[in-house]
Amino acid sequence: MTNLQKLLNAAATLCGFYALVTGIGALSPALLVAAGLVIAGGLRLSPVLAGAWPGAWSIVMRSQFDLLISFVAAGAVLAALHDGMAGAVWAIAIAAWLHGWLAVEKTIADDARSMGHNWVVSLGVPLFFGFWLLFFWEALTIGLGIPTVLLPPPSMIGARLVSSTAILMADFRQTFLKAVLAGYAIGCGSAVLVAILVDRNDFLRRGLLPIGNFISALPIIGVAPIMVMWFGFDWQSKAAVIVIMTFFPMMVNTLSGLSAASVMERDLLNTYAAGYWQSLFKLRLPAAMPFIFNALKINSTLALIGAIVAEFFGTPIVGIGFRISTEVGRMNLDMVWAEIAVAALAGSASYGALSLLERRVTFWHPSYRTE
Amino acid sequence: MTKSSSSSTVIKAEKLNLDFETNDGVVHALRDLDLEIEAGEFVSFIGPSGCGKTTFLRVIADLETPTAGSIAVNGQTPDQARLARAYGYVFQAPALLSWRTINRNISLPLEIMGLSRAEQQERVERTINLVGLDGFGGKFPWQLSGGMQQRASIARALAFDADLMLMDEPFGALDEIVRDHLNEQVLQLWKKTGKTICFVTHSIPEAVYLSTKIVVMSPRPGRITDVITSDLPDDRPLDIRETPKFLEIAQRVREGLREGHADE
Ligand SMILES: Nc1ncnc2c1ncn2[C@@H]1O[C@H](COP(=O)(O)OP(=O)(O)OP(=O)(O)O)[C@@H](O)[C@H]1O
Ligand SMILES: [Mg+2]
Numbered sequence: 001m002t003n004l005q006k007l008l009n010a011a012a013t014l015c016g017f018y019a020l021v022t023g024i025g026a027l028s029p030a031l032l033v034a035a036g037l038v039i040a041g042g043l044r045l046s047p048v049l050a051g052a053w054p055g056a057w058s059i060v061m062r063s064q065f066d067l068l069i070s071f072v073a074a075g076a077v078l079a080a081l082h083d084g085m086a087g088a089v090w091a092i093a094i095a096a097w098l099h100g101w102l103a104v105e106k107t108i109a110d111d112a113r114s115m116g117h118n119w120v121v122s123l124g125v126p127l128f129f130g131f132w133l134l135f136f137w138e139a140l141t142i143g144l145g146i147p148t149v150l151l152p153p154p155s156m157i158g159a160r161l162v163s164s165t166a167i168l169m170a171d172f173r174q175t176f177l178k179a180v181l182a183g184y185a186i187g188c189g190s191a192v193l194v195a196i197l198v199d200r201n202d203f204l205r206r207g208l209l210p211i212g213n214f215i216s217a218l219p220i221i222g223v224a225p226i227m228v229m230w231f232g233f234d235w236q237s238k239a240a241v242i243v244i245m246t247f248f249p250m251m252v253n254t255l256s257g258l259s260a261a262s263v264m265e266r267d268l269l270n271t272y273a274a275g276y277w278q279s280l281f282k283l284r285l286p287a288a289m290p291f292i293f294n295a296l297k298i299n300s301t302l303a304l305i306g307a308i309v310a311e312f313f314g315t316p317i318v319g320i321g322f323r324i325s326t327e328v329g330r331m332n333l334d335m336v337w338a339e340i341a342v343a344a345l346a347g348s349a350s351y352g353a354l355s356l357l358e359r360r361v362t363f364w365h366p367s368y369r370t371e
Numbered sequence: 372m373t374k375s376s377s378s379s380t381v382i383k384a385e386k387l388n389l390d391f392e393t394n395d396g397v398v399h400a401l402r403d404l405d406l407e408i409e410a411g412e413f414v415s416f417i418g419p420s421g422c423g424k425t426t427f428l429r430v431i432a433d434l435e436t437p438t439a440g441s442i443a444v445n446g447q448t449p450d451q452a453r454l455a456r457a458y459g460y461v462f463q464a465p466a467l468l469s470w471r472t473i474n475r476n477i478s479l480p481l482e483i484m485g486l487s488r489a490e491q492q493e494r495v496e497r498t499i500n501l502v503g504l505d506g507f508g509g510k511f512p513w514q515l516s517g518g519m520q521q522r523a524s525i526a527r528a529l530a531f532d533a534d535l536m537l538m539d540e541p542f543g544a545l546d547e548i549v550r551d552h553l554n555e556q557v558l559q560l561w562k563k564t565g566k567t568i569c570f571v572t573h574s575i576p577e578a579v580y581l582s583t584k585i586v587v588m589s590p591r592p593g594r595i596t597d598v599i600t601s602d603l604p605d606d607r608p609l610d611i612r613e614t615p616k617f618l619e620i621a622q623r624v625r626e627g628l629r630e631g632h633a634d635e
Contacts, residue, residue, distance in 0.1 A: 265466055270453065271432055271460040272480045362470075364513070
């Protein structure tokens with residue numbers, strides 16, 4: 001056990017004692033069990049025990065035990081939240097969190113010793129952090145009685161997600177599956193094609209590239225009302241905003257990518273008397289892929305923001321942005337947060353998918369090489 | 372560019388000059404170079420670093436344009452010769468594409484030439500075997516050592532199979548044993564195919580062992596100080612390097628190099 005681990009364990013035990021001493025009569029049975037478990041976890045610090053039953057001791061030292069204590073305590077706190085939060089309950093919440101931290105510390109230490117890549121660890125640790133974020137969000141909003149208009153607890157948002165699935169799905173379809181996907185595909189696709197044209201033509205490169213750099217620095221979202229005038233209220237105007245937002249970042253990146261192949265690699269293809277298209281497809285586009293993926297990832301975020309904000313300026317009565325702006329007006333903040341959760345999930349899922357694809361396509365790039 | 376010289380002249384340079392304009396003045400990379408190379412010759416270029424060996428090969432390959440003088444490759448301009456795929460070039464660095472396996476790197480020029488898949492595969496197998504990289508065809512360049520990468524790039528040039536080979540220090544990064552082995556291989560290949568080979572090296576024994584003609588160069592400005600025709604027999608076992616005749620030629624090359632240095 002490292003010093004940090006001992007410290008975490010000891011601090012959790014102190015919290016357990018505090019909870020037991022101050023709340024012995026008032027605590028729910030579940031909380032009492034949790035406090036007892038936390039204190040039992042503290043017994044592991046005693047050297048006497050380690051000497052008496054070394055076999056048993058090494059088993060209870062495992063991170064799984066900390067995880068168990070942590071989840072039992074967290075569950076007991078969540079169940080007791082609505083009865084008001086006494087100091088003793090806070091102490092158990094903190095003890096739960098300390099044991100969670102301890103479990104992660106132990107797991108990471110084990111993982112660092114073992115060879116190879118462990119998916120459970122690399123996926124589990126961020127999930128675990130997410131859980132604790134939600135836990136304290138829930139505990140603080142309910143425990144401190146924060147008005148739901150300011151910040152609803154996650155449980156309320158979760159309930160909304162379940163009860164309004166149909167509306168959320170319709171909004172998702174309108175904003176993401178129609179506007180975002182169409183705008184993103186058209187914007188990125190046309191930008192790559194134009195970049196190839198511009199790259200070939202010196203006049204275009206000198207003229208268009210500085211303009212491209214200038215425009216990609218502008219807050220393009222301001223054109224959203226104009227696009228509504230041009231393309232109507234439906235998703236087409238949102239897609240148009242996205243096309244404008246994503247076009248220049250992709251064009252600028254593709255252009256730098258097209259000049260990424262080294263001079264010697266170009267010379268090599270020249271010695272083979274390779275034609276323009278051959279060197280484009282066999283050398284320059286593959287070498288440009290890291291740049292293109294960079295823009296694809298930036299644009300996936302831009303596109304979602306663009307679609308949502310563009311809907312603030314007029315839309316049929318469906319869509320994530322539309323719902324956010326109207327439900328805010330009605331003080332239905334749980335619905336607003338549910339829409340934000342849907343958007344966040346869609347955004348991270350597409351970003352994650354792009355990152356995976358990037359790894360597959362640019363596996364040769366020094367930042368991804370294996371072996 | 373004249374057809375008047377015998378049709379077996381592969382390279383003919385006359386009063387060839389090349390200056391590089393740099394920020395701190397003009398670099399005379401090549402000064403008044405006169406050289407004629409006949410078909411089937413094995414010509415080594417030797418000289419101190421920066422004397423213009425690479426630059427001269429690049430002029431032949433149409434990767435650099437001379438400032439003055441004339442150069443003909445197979446009686447054509449370098450540009451025409453390049454488009455006719457008259458030569459294979461081994462660069463001083465491997466220049467392998469990192470997203471292609473070794474096999475697919477070797478077949479890159481063959482794809483560009485539009486050869487059939489079967490033909491590509493046959494040539495890849497033959498040349499990868501020649502440079503001793505069997506079993507590494509499926510690896511990516513960054514998974515191999517520097518010397519193995521250089522051998523892959525040699526295999527790629529051999530697979531291209533042009534009548535003229537331009538090789539810029541192809542064995543510079545290799546250990547002595549592999550180098551000896553590849554020297555023998557290149558010599559055998561040259562004897563068998565009758566290719567014309569221009570070969571840059573810093574090693575005097577390598578130059579003498581391989582060449583029918585050794586061009587000694589000196590720097591600032593880059594020019595030819597001596598052209599030594601070797602009269603060693605065509606059949607050259609490795610231990611020919613111990614014979615008096617061999618050592619005599621090596622001595623003359625060394626003196627030529629010294630002279631170039633003394634001029635500075
Ligand atoms: N693109 C360039 N721009 C400016 N100067 C150059 C360029 N290429 C080569 N030179 C200069 O021309 C001279 C000859 O260079 P070159 O590469 O031909 O030398 P080298 O004989 O091949 O040397 P090494 O044995 O080190 O490879 C050097 O002084 C070099 O600095
Ligand atoms: Mg050189």
